[in-house]
């Protein structure tokens with residue numbers, strides 16, 4: 001009886017494989033072209049599994065979707081811009097004292113999802129709604145990485161980091177509201193945003209670089225040290241914010257420091273950072289690929305420092321602080337970009353036409 005059962009199963013399996021094999025000629029091409037021949041079945045593979053049917057379906061639905069490297073870079077740029085905009089809109093929530101405009105989370109109040117009309121509530125709720133746009137932008141970056149031709153798993157991985165970061169920020173944003181804007185939560189919210197921006201810059205760089213092998217134009221410790229100084233400027237700035245009067249709501253508590261002392265500490269770190277940037281600019285003046293980034297960074301640091309002093313001596317007026325936050329985004333993104341470019345030997349622009357050769361557009365090597 002047992003033997004009869006085994007032969008019945010074998011016969012059933014033969015029938016199933018035969019049915020699937022009949023769909024074979026179609027799906028092989030589709031699967032291969034979608035993956036650009038890198039992953040998946042080999043060209044000679046015989047379809048011998050029930051998954052063949054799914055792959056045949058894939059051919060019809062997704063294999064025609066292709067995204068060029070240039071288009072992908074634009075998607076990443078869009079996601080990066082959205083991440084920068086939400087940092088600015090988050091600052092606007094704080095600087096208009098709308099931090100507790102919605103006192104609950106995820107609904108605005110205990111019994112209502114959206115607020116009644118009130119300026120503070122709608123500034124805060126508008127920022128929450130904008131999270132939806134940011135989420136869509138980072139999800140688009142992951143999906144587009146799947147359909148980019150050629151497909152590169154590094155990009156899928158890096159874009160996935162953006163989605164995880166935005167999910168983390170939704171939870172930290174909830175903590176900010178539920179903990180009534182306690183400075184540590186607001187600081188964490190801001191610094192995670194900066195990590196997300198760094199992730200977006202790395203993704204943008206990776207999506208335009210064929211050879212990601214880092215080859216240093218300066219000592220690795222020097223470039224890392226410069227980036228660490230940029231991070232120290234941001235962290236010390238958040239301590240000044242956590243101590244100062246721009247809390248987001250009068251009910252929020254403040255860090256127990258002296259505002260003048262932490263602002264001086266912040267500005268000393270900025271001076272060290274400026275000195276390090278000037279040293280890099282002098283050391284790397286023979287490397288054409290870095291000149292533009294260094295110019296942008298130096299200008300941004302000087303302008304940002306000026307805004308910093310101006311806002312300090314005028315009692316941190318909201319409009320100047322808003323500009324200062326925007327300047328931080330520029331300084332930070334330029335610093336991350338400088339780090340990446342100074343650690344890579346070349347940037348190869350991938351041709352949008354697969355037949356045309358890749359073009360060497362810059363070289364990090366010393367002339």
Ligand code: HEM
Nearest residue numbers: 234237238240241244246267304305308309312316328331
């Ligand atoms: C490269 C230059 C600079 C960068 C990148 C920078 C960055 C920052 C950052 C990230 C914050 C916190 C923003 C937030 O938490 O929302 C901040 C706050 C602040 N910074 Fe700077 N800063 C720079 C230069 C300066 C200078 C030279 C001063 C002069 C004292 C200064 C004064 C302040 C003050 C007073 C605050 C608190 C503003 C508030 O009330 O929110 N900054 N800065």
